[in-house]
Every structure is written in C-alpha cells, then in structure tokens.
Amino acid sequence: MDIDLLKTFLEVYRTRHFGRTAENLYLTQSAVSARIRLLEETLGVPLFTRTRNDIQLTPAGARLLKYAESILNAWNRARQDTALGEEDKVSLAIGASYSLWDILLQDWTHALYRELPGVALQAEALGPEVLIRRLHDRALDIGFMFEPPQMAELQVREIAQIKLIMVADRPGLGAREAVGSGYIMADWGTSFAIAHARHFPDMPPPAVRMSLGRMAQSFLLSNGGATYLAEQMANESLQSGRLHRVDDAPVIDRQVYAVYPLASERKTLLEQVLGFLAPRLAVREPARAVSALSAL
Structure with a gap:
C-alpha cells in the first residue's frame, strides 16, 4: 500500500476538511479526493461520511486509524535508521x-x-x-x-x-x-x-x-x-x-x-x-x- 494514502487519510481525519488537507499536503483537492477514494477501494469499505460541513470517520475508518498511525510511525522510524547509511x-x-x-x-x-x-x-x-x-x-x-x-x-x-x-x-x-x-x-x-x-x-x-x-x-x-x-x-x-x-x-x-x-x-x-x-x-x-x- 502507498504510504501517501495513509498520510492523506490521517490528515483528512485531523482537519476534517479536504481543502485544508490539500493545503497542508501541497496537493490539489481533487488529488486528495482521489487518494481517499483509492484507499477506500483498496480496503473495500468507506472511511469517511461526507456532508457539506461535516466529515466524520465511519466505523471502518475508526478501526483503520490506529493502524495507520502505527504504520506511519514504523515507516518514519525505518526511514530514519536507514538514512544513517554506513556510518557507525x-x-x-x-x-x-x-x-x-x-x-x-x-x-x-x-x-x-x-x-x-x-x-x-x-x-x-x-x-x-x-x-x-x-x-x-x-x-x-x-x-x-x-x-x-x-x-x-x-x-x-x-x-x-x-x-x-x-x-x-x-x-x-x-x-x-x-x-x-x-x-x-x-x-x-x-x-x-x-x-x-x-x-x-x-x-x-x-x-x-x-x-x-x-x-x-x-x-x-x-x-x-x-x-x-x-x-x-x-x-x-x-x-x-x-x-x-x-x-x-x-x-x-x-x-x-x-x-x-x-x-x-x-x-x-x-x-x-x-x-x-x-x-x-x-x-x-x-x-x-x-x-x-x-x-x-
């Protein structure tokens, strides 16, 4: 799974707004929507309920939340360790x-x-x-x-x-x-x-x-x-x-x-x-x- 999909999912959860997520991630709003749609298609479940001024996690989205944070934390830690290269x-x-x-x-x-x-x-x-x-x-x-x-x-x-x-x-x-x-x-x-x-x-x-x-x-x-x-x-x-x-x-x-x-x-x-x-x-x-x- 693309790590960027999970980053986008977490940012939408934090901001509860696709437009602000796009600004924070330096993306277009359509790109944010596309990433969330792709993640939902990959998992086979909707992750957010979308109304005009209210974006909320679905039960499936709430279950994904802790795993998404853990995966990103582990990835960031792995990236840091790997970046040390051959130095002692x-x-x-x-x-x-x-x-x-x-x-x-x-x-x-x-x-x-x-x-x-x-x-x-x-x-x-x-x-x-x-x-x-x-x-x-x-x-x-x-x-x-x-x-x-x-x-x-x-x-x-x-x-x-x-x-x-x-x-x-x-x-x-x-x-x-x-x-x-x-x-x-x-x-x-x-x-x-x-x-x-x-x-x-x-x-x-x-x-x-x-x-x-x-x-x-x-x-x-x-x-x-x-x-x-x-x-x-x-x-x-x-x-x-x-x-x-x-x-x-x-x-x-x-x-x-x-x-x-x-x-x-x-x-x-x-x-x-x-x-x-x-x-x-x-x-x-x-x-x-x-x-x-x-x-x-």
Whole structure:
C-alpha cells in the first residue's frame, strides 16, 4: 500500500476538511479526493461520511486509524535508521510530555548530543496518550512522563522528583488568600490535581486554567495572581523579585519516570543514556525500577 494514502487519510481525519488537507499536503483537492477514494477501494469499505460541513470517520475508518498511525510511525522510524547509511551511528528516539522539556530535558538533550556523537538523536514533545502509543509501537525508544502506564511490555523506572511550589506576584501572600482570588490552575497531571484538591478542598473555582506550567508562568508574570510552578522554572523570577513564594503553601512532589519497551534491542544504549542523565537531575539514589518486571 502507498504510504501517501495513509498520510492523506490521517490528515483528512485531523482537519476534517479536504481543502485544508490539500493545503497542508501541497496537493490539489481533487488529488486528495482521489487518494481517499483509492484507499477506500483498496480496503473495500468507506472511511469517511461526507456532508457539506461535516466529515466524520465511519466505523471502518475508526478501526483503520490506529493502524495507520502505527504504520506511519514504523515507516518514519525505518526511514530514519536507514538514512544513517554506513556510518557507525545508532538512532535514538526520545519523547517526553510537554512540560518536562522545559523543566528537565532540554539541556540534557543538548549535552547528550555533544557527549554521545555516535547517537543520531530524534526528540519529540508529545501528549501522554500519543507518547504511550508510540512507545507501544516502538516508534520511540524511551519516553519521559509524570504518570506512566501499567503495561506488561513497558518497563517503568523512576528517575527524578520535581517539587511544585506555589508562587505569587505579591510578597507576603498566604495560601488561603492566594487560591481565593486570581488563582491560576496549572495542569501538572492527575496526581497533582488530587493532591491539590486534598490541600485546598474549599477553594473557589480558579480564575484561569492553563494546560502547561510554562503558560501559567507567563500568564502570572503578565497578569498577576498565584499558581504552582516547578521550582526549577520559578527560580529565576524568585531571585529577581518578579515572583514570591507563598511560604505556607504545601510543596507538591511529582515523580518523573523513564518508560521504554521491556525487550528493547537498544538495552545497552538505554543504560548508557539513563546513566548519562542521572547525575544531571535531582535523582533519588539509587534510581529504582517501579515495574514489577525486571529492572533495566
């Protein structure tokens, strides 16, 4: 099957519009329609229902979706590995949830590139569901996240702990006052939300909700209020006096995990990479495997 047919199928699914798909893929709209028609003829089923302003997957299209993504991920990975040619290099695909790049992993990948010249690095910031799916499909070698999956084929290893602290734009603010007005609720994952609700059971609805810590920080610096940030993110603004710690607010700890396929053929490289990472993070020693399966 032509890989371009699956690319077009996925782009139509994402945009729900043949015209926008044509623009994104640098095709004519008739070419997009022809590709979808050919894919439907090849599979023998309709993949989309088409009305004037509403394009939806059929049940068959929904079933194809996960396979199309897996096939394209595998193809892209194979293409990357093949492109290394005869050089003595090995590819390493790393994924992490969005917030972790800012907090922990950005500088580490820079150092990894410098210190391990035999590694061809591919790095992505992904949402948690996509991250887990790509690990499962072997499109990623290793992923970093707050809340790891419990899947028998994936190894989970705790590598670091992040302290989330409440900060505000004004000094001397108490936690009860901080969450009472102008509070910015940053999304640090389900475990954080549970801990936050336990510490502040009677707080009013937050003034603003932000899906990323970096967004919450920017909003706080521009508009005032209070929010929880990773200590590493807040340090510069705390030192400059632009932000102030809410001293009586509890610190909420978040564990960071490395997740990778249990039967990875790159086990030796992953050991080297995680060993390179450990001294650069606030790692609990010794780092422990939290899966019930064998440790790395």
